[in-house]
Amino acid sequence: MNGSFYLGIDVGSISANLVLIDAGAQVVFADYRRVDGHPLRAAQTALAALQAACPQATIAGIGATGSARHLVAAALGADIVKNEISAHACAAIHVQPDVQTVIEIGGQDSKVTIVRDRVVVDFAMNLLCAAGTGSFLDAQAQRLNLSIEEFSRQAVRSARPTGIAGRCTVFAESDMIHKQQIGHRQEDIVMGLCLAMARNFLGNVCVGKEIRPPVVFQGGVSANQGMRRAFAELLKCEPIVPEHHMVMGALGAALLAKRAAPEASRFRGFDVCERAIDTQAFTCGDCANECEVIEIVDRGEIVGRSGGRCRKWEGRAGPR
Amino acid sequence: MRTSLATLFRRTRNASRNPDSLRRPIGLPQALFHFLHPGLWETFFPALGMPVVRSAPTTRATLERAELISETEHCLPVKLLDAHLEDLAGRVDRVFVPRILSLRRGFISCPKLAALPDAVRAQFRGRFEVVTTDMDENRRPLEQTLAELGRALGFAPADSAAAARQALAAAGAPDAPPDGKRFLLLGHPYNLGDAYLTEPIVRKLEELGVAVERLPTGPPRGAPDPLRWDTSAHMLEALRALSSERCAGVIQLTSFNCGCDSMASTYYRETLKAAGIPYMALTLDSHTALAGLDTRLEAFVDSIAGRA
Numbered sequence: 001m002n003g004s005f006y007l008g009i010d011v012g013s014i015s016a017n018l019v020l021i022d023a024g025a026q027v028v029f030a031d032y033r034r035v036d037g038h039p040l041r042a043a044q045t046a047l048a049a050l051q052a053a054c055p056q057a058t059i060a061g062i063g064a065t066g067s068a069r070h071l072v073a074a075a076l077g078a079d080i081v082k083n084e085i086s087a088h089a090c091a092a093i094h095v096q097p098d099v100q101t102v103i104e105i106g107g108q109d110s111k112v113t114i115v116r117d118r119v120v121v122d123f124a125m126n127l128l129c130a131a132g133t134g135s136f137l138d139a140q141a142q143r144l145n146l147s148i149e150e151f152s153r154q155a156v157r158s159a160r161p162t163g164i165a166g167r168c169t170v171f172a173e174s175d176m177i178h179k180q181q182i183g184h185r186q187e188d189i190v191m192g193l194c195l196a197m198a199r200n201f202l203g204n205v206c207v208g209k210e211i212r213p214p215v216v217f218q219g220g221v222s223a224n225q226g227m228r229r230a231f232a233e234l235l236k237c238e239p240i241v242p243e244h245h246m247v248m249g250a251l252g253a254a255l256l257a258k259r260a261a262p263e264a265s266r267f268r269g270f271d272v273c274e275r276a277i278d279t280q281a282f283t284c285g286d287c288a289n290e291c292e293v294i295e296i297v298d299r300g301e302i303v304g305r306s307g308g309r310c311r312k313w314e315g316r317a318g319p320r
Numbered sequence: 321m322r323t324s325l326a327t328l329f330r331r332t333r334n335a336s337r338n339p340d341s342l343r344r345p346i347g348l349p350q351a352l353f354h355f356l357h358p359g360l361w362e363t364f365f366p367a368l369g370m371p372v373v374r375s376a377p378t379t380r381a382t383l384e385r386a387e388l389i390s391e392t393e394h395c396l397p398v399k400l401l402d403a404h405l406e407d408l409a410g411r412v413d414r415v416f417v418p419r420i421l422s423l424r425r426g427f428i429s430c431p432k433l434a435a436l437p438d439a440v441r442a443q444f445r446g447r448f449e450v451v452t453t454d455m456d457e458n459r460r461p462l463e464q465t466l467a468e469l470g471r472a473l474g475f476a477p478a479d480s481a482a483a484a485r486q487a488l489a490a491a492g493a494p495d496a497p498p499d500g501k502r503f504l505l506l507g508h509p510y511n512l513g514d515a516y517l518t519e520p521i522v523r524k525l526e527e528l529g530v531a532v533e534r535l536p537t538g539p540p541r542g543a544p545d546p547l548r549w550d551t552s553a554h555m556l557e558a559l560r561a562l563s564s565e566r567c568a569g570v571i572q573l574t575s576f577n578c579g580c581d582s583m584a585s586t587y588y589r590e591t592l593k594a595a596g597i598p599y600m601a602l603t604l605d606s607h608t609a610l611a612g613l614d615t616r617l618e619a620f621v622d623s624i625a626g627r628a
Contacts (some may be wrong), residue, residue, distance in 0.1 A: 031385075067615070085619035101484075120623040125616060127603055208589055288379040289516070311523045 006061035008254025011088035014107025016042035019250040048273040063253030074304025077268035087252030087281040100212040105221035155226025159190035194226035347412035349404035353514030364487035375404035379515035414449040421456035424539035427550035502531035505574035552584040569598040576605035
């Protein structure tokens with residue numbers, strides 16, 4: 001592998017995704033893995049997987065996104081740090097230039113982004129509640145003792161989806177148990193859950209938004225056949241699930257890094273995978289708010305900081 | 321309804337009749353109604369000769385206390401009022417909490433503001449005396465409210481009238497807006513006025529290189545169409561006067577369970593849509609994670625930059 005490559009990394013609450021694109025914006029490597037509570041370690045492991053697969057790749061630029069973007073950017077050395085809404089939209093517009101609506105459902109958040117003429121004009125994110133996200137599906141699948149893959153397969157088979165209250169995972173559970181006990185088939189319950197979740201998403205996150213086709217559906221939950229079917233039925237149009245639907249945030253970050261075309265990348269090299277990069281917290285005593293500030297420590301040196309309402313610590317490296 | 325409120329008002333009046341205690345200090349929470357008329361009460365009571373003890377401005381500790389001590393059903397600004405009052409308990413033996421019924425003739429205030437003295441008495445039973453008065457523009461103008469409060473507290477009519485005039489003159493004029501195209505921060509005065517709540521948003525927007533103007537405090541001027549809640553109607557009026565040449569976008573700060581906003585936001589959204597001005601609502605609550613806030617603000621500014 002020769003030439004310049006751009007790396008995108010998206011570390012969220014549930015998964016860490018990494019994408020490598022070539023100078024022609026083609027995906028040459030993609031990695032999706034669970035964070036399991038260690039965002040930094042997950043990013044390092046993903047990077048090590050990339051190095052093993054493409055040892056010759058020269059990284060010309062890195063983009064970081066996802067809710068852990070600042071942490072990851074400081075640890076790996078990123079050229080561009082972008083919020084996940086813009087990154088996801090960028091990738092969707094790239095793969096589907098006439099997209100009007102992007103539905104992105106991840107592990108703990110769900111978003112709708114309205115695009116017109118390849119420009120984001122409106123968006124919304126879920127609020128304070130994970131009922132319409134991947135975590136909800138995970139929890140329900142667990143209650144039914146199904147793997148999420150089996151859950152997905154069963155949903156497609158359903159002929160008469162069961163009506164289930166999907167407002168809240170607590171109510172969904174009691175409703176689901178009731179429906180089981182009166183004899184509804186499992187596949188119908190599974191599809192009923194998908195429909196309830198899609199309805200919840202359209203009724204809460206999408207309220208006041210003009211959902212027009214083509215609709216691109218991406219994020220971890222877009223792998224679920226039941227959710228694809230639910231959106232198709234409720235929106236009365238088949239959502240487009242892109243080839244790299246699991247890693248669209250990372251793809252967007254890579255595309256943004258390519259667009260930024262840094263003269264010299266701030267990438268700190270593949271050996272960051274093996275280093276014990278750690279974080280430590282301290283309480284800033286400069287005012288009465290006593291904010292918690294996180295420091296990212298690499299080989300005894302502070303390479304970045306974040307936290308604090310006044311933002312003065314944001315990105316600051318070096319001694320306090 | 322009116323009779324029963326008048327009875328409550330009289331009951332308060334009787335509480336501080338003892339002339340010896342006329343000049344006892346009074347506690348003023350720097351929360352909620354403080355931001356409706358900045359400078360008003362801080363001027364009025366000292367002008368009468370009553371020293372004022374203020375609560376400390378909101379910090380993280382205030383917010384944590386508010387979450388702990390206040391009724392869970394309350395909205396964030398009312399919860400914060402409770403925490404500010406707790407800060408005053410032990411430092412003063414009386415506090416001032418008005419009953420806010422209307423800030424402008426023809427309009428009404430949020431029902432939670434009409435119940436403030438009752439809610440506070442129930443919350444802080446016996447820990448301090450609650451001095452109150454009805455603020456009701458449908459019944460009497462603010463100057464008269466102040467003058468009558470002065471008399472009810474035992475001060476001479478002439479002194480009360482003079483203090484009222486002085487207080488009204490001191491109640492701040494709004495800051496001049498910044499030049500050029502800018503973002504408008506929209507919200508009830510008690511949310512926009514509390515620097516602790518708005519700081520992360522204002523700082524983030526500064527970091528993104530964006531000029532911001534806060535909606536100036538003030539009652540609505542026109543007729544209630546269609547909103548009768550005073551601060552909500554004031555917000556809608558301000559939005560109707562905006563033009564897309566001057567305003568880059570509107571960011572509304574709303575408290576998690578604000579009943580007025582849940583009704584009124586539809587009008588805000590529709591008004592701004594018709595004017596071609598981007599609009600986003602951010603929800604404030606005591607658990608507000610800055611990451612979610614940052615993501616939304618960045619994406620909002622990105623989308624506006626992309627459209628330009």
